[in-house]
Amino acid sequence: MNLKQLSIQLGLSQTTVSRALNNYPEVNEHTRQRVKLAASKHNYRPNARATRLATGRAMTIGHVIPMNSSEVFNPIFGEFIAGASQAYSRRGYELLLNMAKEDAEESIYREIASKGSVDGIIVHAPRVNDSRITLLQELGLPFVIHGRDSSNSSEYSWIDMNNRQAFYQATKLLIDLGHTKICLINGDEKLNFAVRRKKGYLDALEDEKISANADLMYSGDLTEANGYTAATHALKHRNAPTAFLVASYVGALGVRRAIHNAGLEMGSDISVIIHDDELAYFHNDGDIAQFTATRSSVKDAGERAAMMLLDIIDDPGKAPLNELLKAPLTLGASTGPVKK
Amino acid sequence: MNLKQLSIQLGLSQTTVSRALNNYPEVNEHTRQRVKLAASKHNYRPNARATRLATGRAMTIGHVIPMNSSEVFNPIFGEFIAGASQAYSRRGYELLLNMAKEDAEESIYREIASKGSVDGIIVHAPRVNDSRITLLQELGLPFVIHGRDSSNSSEYSWIDMNNRQAFYQATKLLIDLGHTKICLINGDEKLNFAVRRKKGYLDALEDEKISANADLMYSGDLTEANGYTAATHALKHRNAPTAFLVASYVGALGVRRAIHNAGLEMGSDISVIIHDDELAYFHNDGDIAQFTATRSSVKDAGERAAMMLLDIIDDPGKAPLNELLKAPLTLGASTGPVKK
DNA sequence: AATCAATTTTAAAACGCTTTGGATCCCAAT
DNA sequence: ATTGGGATCCAAAGCGTTTTAAAATTGATT
Numbered sequence: 001m002n003l004k005q006l007s008i009q010l011g012l013s014q015t016t017v018s019r020a021l022n023n024y025p026e027v028n029e030h031t032r033q034r035v036k037l038a039a040s041k042h043n044y045r046p047n048a049r050a051t052r053l054a055t056g057r058a059m060t061i062g063h064v065i066p067m068n069s070s071e072v073f074n075p076i077f078g079e080f081i082a083g084a085s086q087a088y089s090r091r092g093y094e095l096l097l098n099m100a101k102e103d104a105e106e107s108i109y110r111e112i113a114s115k116g117s118v119d120g121i122i123v124h125a126p127r128v129n130d131s132r133i134t135l136l137q138e139l140g141l142p143f144v145i146h147g148r149d150s151s152n153s154s155e156y157s158w159i160d161m162n163n164r165q166a167f168y169q170a171t172k173l174l175i176d177l178g179h180t181k182i183c184l185i186n187g188d189e190k191l192n193f194a195v196r197r198k199k200g201y202l203d204a205l206e207d208e209k210i211s212a213n214a215d216l217m218y219s220g221d222l223t224e225a226n227g228y229t230a231a232t233h234a235l236k237h238r239n240a241p242t243a244f245l246v247a248s249y250v251g252a253l254g255v256r257r258a259i260h261n262a263g264l265e266m267g268s269d270i271s272v273i274i275h276d277d278e279l280a281y282f283h284n285d286g287d288i289a290q291f292t293a294t295r296s297s298v299k300d301a302g303e304r305a306a307m308m309l310l311d312i313i314d315d316p317g318k319a320p321l322n323e324l325l326k327a328p329l330t331l332g333a334s335t336g337p338v339k340k
Numbered sequence: 341m342n343l344k345q346l347s348i349q350l351g352l353s354q355t356t357v358s359r360a361l362n363n364y365p366e367v368n369e370h371t372r373q374r375v376k377l378a379a380s381k382h383n384y385r386p387n388a389r390a391t392r393l394a395t396g397r398a399m400t401i402g403h404v405i406p407m408n409s410s411e412v413f414n415p416i417f418g419e420f421i422a423g424a425s426q427a428y429s430r431r432g433y434e435l436l437l438n439m440a441k442e443d444a445e446e447s448i449y450r451e452i453a454s455k456g457s458v459d460g461i462i463v464h465a466p467r468v469n470d471s472r473i474t475l476l477q478e479l480g481l482p483f484v485i486h487g488r489d490s491s492n493s494s495e496y497s498w499i500d501m502n503n504r505q506a507f508y509q510a511t512k513l514l515i516d517l518g519h520t521k522i523c524l525i526n527g528d529e530k531l532n533f534a535v536r537r538k539k540g541y542l543d544a545l546e547d548e549k550i551s552a553n554a555d556l557m558y559s560g561d562l563t564e565a566n567g568y569t570a571a572t573h574a575l576k577h578r579n580a581p582t583a584f585l586v587a588s589y590v591g592a593l594g595v596r597r598a599i600h601n602a603g604l605e606m607g608s609d610i611s612v613i614i615h616d617d618e619l620a621y622f623h624n625d626g627d628i629a630q631f632t633a634t635r636s637s638v639k640d641a642g643e644r645a646a647m648m649l650l651d652i653i654d655d656p657g658k659a660p661l662n663e664l665l666k667a668p669l670t671l672g673a674s675t676g677p678v679k680k
Numbered sequence: 681a682a683t684c685a686a687t688t689t690t691a692a693a694a695c696g697c698t699t700t701g702g703a704t705c706c707c708a709a710t
Numbered sequence: 711a712t713t714g715g716g717a718t719c720c721a722a723a724g725c726g727t728t729t730t731a732a733a734a735t736t737g738a739t740t
Contacts, residue, residue, distance in 0.1 A: 002696060013720045018698060028718060043450070048457040049392040050696035053725050058389060060436075067422070072620040073639075078418035082407070085439045094457065096400075097435045099425045110383070117388040117434065223621045224593070250621055253564070253593050260600050280412040281563045281590055299413075342726060353690045358728060368688060390726030393695050 001042045010038055021046070060094045061309060062118035064108070066125055067099045072221060075250065076298050077124060079279050080146060083302025084122065091310055093119075106135060113139040120309050122146060126192045142316065144309040146301065147193050157312060157320040159305045163193050166294035166327035167200030167245065170273040173292075173329060174243045175208045178338035179271060181216065183234045183241035185227060185251055189219040197247055197275070216241055227254025235262045242338050243271040249282045252291060272334040275327070289332030296327035341382045350378055361386070400434045401649060402458035404448070406465055407439045412561060415590065416638050417464060419619050420486060423642025424462065431650055433459075446475060453479040460649050462486060466532045482656065484649040486641065487533050497652060497660040499645045503533050506634035506667035507540030507585065510613040513632075513669060514583045515548045518678035519611060521556065523574045523581035525567055525591055529559040537587055537615070556581055567594025575602045582678050583611040589622045592631060612674040615667065629672030636667035 007017040012031070020027045020035035027035075038044075052058050063084070065077050081095065088095050096118055100108045109132060112118060120142035123132060130149045133156055145158040174182050184201050187194035198217070205212050215237055218230035227246065234241050235258060246252040252274040256266060264270050276284045276293035278300075284291050304323060312319045347357040352371070360367045360375035367375075378384075392398050403424070405417050421435065428435050436458055440448045449472060452458060460482035463472060470489045473496055485498040514522050524541050527534035538557070545552050555577055558570035567586060574581050575598060586592040592614040596606060604610050616624045616633035618640075624631050644663060652659045 003698095004696075014697080015699080015721080016719055019719090022698085026718065031718085043454060045451060045454040046698095047393075047696055048455040049389070049396075049398060050725090051698075052389040053387075053393045053727085054696075054698040056389075056725070073418045073422040075413075075415040075418060075621060078413045078415060081437065082413040082439060085437065089439070095437045097421065097425065097437050099422060099429070111385060114383060114385040115388040221621075223623060225623045225626075257596070281415060281561075283563060283565045286565075343728095344726075354727080355691080355729080356689055359689095362728085366688065371688085386728095387726055390695095391728075393697085394726075394728040396695070 001044045002047065003044075006039060006042060006044050009042075010035060018046075058117050058119050059092060060096050060118045061088060061306065062096045062098055062112055062121040064098045064100050064112070064121055064123060066105065067101050072223075073099075074125075074221075075279055075281070076248075076277055079277065079299045080124070080302035080305075082280075083297075083299035083304075084306035085302075087303050087306035087310065093310065105132065109135055109139065113141040120144075120313050122305055122309060127190050128192050128195055130192070142309060142312050142319065144305050144312070144321075146305055147191075149192050150196065155320045157308060157322065159301055159308060159323040159325065160193075161296040161301070161325040161327045163196035163327075164200040164203070166275060166296075166329070167197040168204045169200075169329050170245055170275075170292075170294055171201045171204035172208070173335070174245065174271060174273060175204065175210065177243075177271060177335060179241075179243040180210050180338075181213070181239060181241040182243045182245055183216040183231070184218065185222075185230045185234075185244060185246045185255060186217065186219045187222050187247045194219060194247065201245060213239075215239075222246075222248040222251035224250055224254040224257075227251035228258050229254070231255040231258035232261065235259070235264075241270075243273070243335075246272060246274045249274055249276055249279060249284060249291070249293075253282075267334050267336050269339060271336055271338070273329075274334075284332065289330065290334065292330070292332040292335040294327040294329050296325050301325060341384045342387065343384075346379060346382060346384050349382075350375060358386075398457050398459050399432060400436050400458045401428060401646065402436045402438055402452055402461040404438045404440050404452070404461055404463060406445070407441050412563075413439075414465075414561075415619055415621070416588075416617055419617065419639045420464070420642035420645075422620075423637075423639035423644075424646035425642075427643050427646035427650065433650065445472065449475055449479065453481040460484075460653050462645055462649060467530050468532050468535055470532070482649060482652050482659065484645050484652070484661075486645055487531075489532050490536065495660045497648060497662065499641055499648060499663040499665065500533075501636040501641070501665040501667045503536035503667075504540040504543070506615060506636075506669070507537040508544045509540075509669050510585055510615075510632075510634055511541045511544035512548070513675070514585065514611060514613060515544065515550065517583075517611060517675060519581075519583040520550050520678075521553070521579060521581040522583045522585055523556040523571070524558065525562075525570045525574075525584060525586045525595060526557065526559045527562050527587045534559060534587065541585060553579075555579075562586075562588040562591035564590055564594040564597075567591035568598050569594070571595040571598035572601070575599070575604075581610075583675075584613070586612060586614045589614055589616055589619060589624060589631070589633075593622075607674045607676050609679060611676055611678070613669075614674075624672065629670065630674065632670070632672040632675040634667040634669050636665050641665060 003014050007014045017035050020032040085095050123145045126145050126147040126149045129151045133152050136143045148158050148160050186198055220226045244255050246255050259266050259270050266272055274291045274293045276295045277298040308321050343354050347354045357375050360372040425435050463483055463485045466485050466487040466489045469491045473492050476483045488498050488500050542552055560566045584595050586595050599606050599610050606612055614631045614633045616635045617638040648661050
């Protein structure tokens with residue numbers, strides 16, 4: 001059943017039927033009811049392909065998530081997208097998922113911009129000196145970045161958490177507890193968020209006149225296995241750390257395993273602070289949270305990013321918009337004073 | 341730049357330009373080259389909204405993933421989708437992600453079917469007696485299910501792993517190692533896969549004349565926290581298990597934590613077998629895998645499911661197609677003979 | 681030079697909506 | 711009776727492609 005058939009059925013023009021369904025004012029209330037009734041009776045729904053051509057809007061947002069060589073799908077993306085999806089469904093949008101291999105990235109973005117299957121995109125995992133930002137500005141496609149690129153001083157819309165501040169505060173707490181050998185297990189430092197976190201860590205050490213030690217800093221995809229390997233390696237160091245600062249819950253699970261394997265007890269022998277994205281499958285709470293953590297819900301970030309983008313699409317004059325989320329440090333069972 | 345402008349530029353009709361770009365045979369090779377050159381020079385790409393209306397194909401596949409009340413995004417979905425996405429990009433398709441709250445499910449599927457923004461869908465997480473299958477058959481939208489519904493005897497396309505067989509074999513190994521008190525930490529038994537796994541577990545117990553004990557069976561979302569809670573609870577039982585059979589890696593991380601907290605050693609004091617979906621962020625390998633596991637790559641399943649659906653869309657006569665993936669049992673460090 | 685077939689190109693219809701620019705109807709005001 | 715103006719409805723254009731049906735061109739054959 002399409003609009004034409006429905007309008008014939010009703011003895012009305014397509015115009016009137018279309019207007020009735022779209023709640024335009026210039027149609028008699030009685031006819032509107034009649035039309036709506038018939039539409040739902042015949043299970044009519046406007047063909048999205050036609051609507052999109054006619055209106056020039058795709059009513060779809062693209063999420064482009066970079067796939068590096070190891071082709072890893074980070075659970076954080078899933079959670080962010082679940083949040084965004086809530087905002088979209090509230091406002092009648094759909095979500096197009098695009099996994100871009102890094103080597104073909106530029107052409108993928110160009111294609112997205114010119115073929116018109118989305119009205120805007122959300123960019124994930126910005127890198128340091130990320131060429132995508134300039135590209136997107138040039139292409140004129142509305143976009144919001146989850147994160148920032150500190151090396152790019154131009155104006156663009158983003159939502160981010162206060163990475164530097166969070167890791168500064170976490171490091172400071174560990175130092176206050178007497179730790180001086182603090183091992184940083186960080187995300188991939190090609191990515192901007194990881195750089196900001198590292199800066200927070202280093203700034204805190206410097207403020208407290210503790211010299212940083214390159215042997216106590218790891219960077220890489222935050223998988224369980226990588227967390228384990230890094231922590232195991234660190235614990236074997238002649239000058240082993242008494243505390244870990246870990247950039248994700250998942251990575252921390254590996255760290256926890258390494259600590260146990262070394263015969264140590266988390267919270268007493270060794271302190272751990274993590275950043276907790278509040279993933280649904282990895283809840284860090286209970287009476288006392290397992291891990292002391294800086295917290296910021298990535299699902300919430302997804303929802304807010306989506307709303308921001310939709311606002312920009314509705315009123316492009318609004319851009320650029322920015323939002324900085326807090327990541328408060330909350331105490332759990334994994335920290336304690338350094339053991340003498 | 342649109343087709344009309346481009347064709348004027350070239351002094352050709354839209355027809356010819358369109359045909360040249362789409363590699364139709366009835367256009368002179370010289371003109372084709374000329375057209376393609378001009379197209380790429382002007383960065384022309386056909387407007388997807390128009391193409392979709394004209395061809396009647398959305399060139400898009402929908403993935404509908406159910407969101408239950410707790411609104412949890414299972415990392416397994418992400419991995420499956422990453423696999424599917426590879427197949428789509430090879431064949432020029434896009435991926436539309438749809439998170440359906442369970443209460444509105446029927447209307448969501450109806451809407452998807454009638455509005456035409458996808459050519460087919462992949463259905464995730466089939467339940468026992470899942471009403472979606474009949475609904476989709478009725479709606480006539482091509483679909484493939486990741487999993488099956490054993491209670492539905494009609495014909496439909498699916499891809500699944502051999503859940504019963506995998507858990508039968510795993511249970512059998514534990515029994516062969518002397519374990520009789522084996523605790524099952526299963527997925528949500530509203531879901532079909534969990535029911536099949538339980539059946540495998542129960543069948544093996546029965547075949548070996550070991551009586552099942554309801555106190556040693558848990559079912560729920562396989563989060564780290566739930567795995568921990570279930571295992572902790574089981575270990576406190578007066579008749580505590582000597583082995584765990586856990587339906588996911590993530591759940592097993594919680595089980596591992598519970599075992600450590602109880603002061604026990606995995607692999608010697610307590611055996612654990614998991615099902616390993618081979619998630620990128622949770623690699624279970626190395627010289628000796630951490631966990632003894634039944635293995636089946638869910639990313640691979642995603643890719644195969646996608647290919648299957650595209651094949652069906654190209655040739656609807658092919659359906660229904662079915663594919664049963666093996667999940668071989670591979671030995672890791674988490675199993676050993678029962679301690680007397 | 682005429683004929684025919686194959687090759688190459690084109691004009692126009694179609695896809696199913698929205699939206700523009702009128703048309704028609706009805707009623708109150710002149 | 712005429713006019714004016716809302717309220718209500720409609721025919722047709724437009725969105726940017728693909729595809730159908732037909733026209734024009736070419737080249738070989740007689």
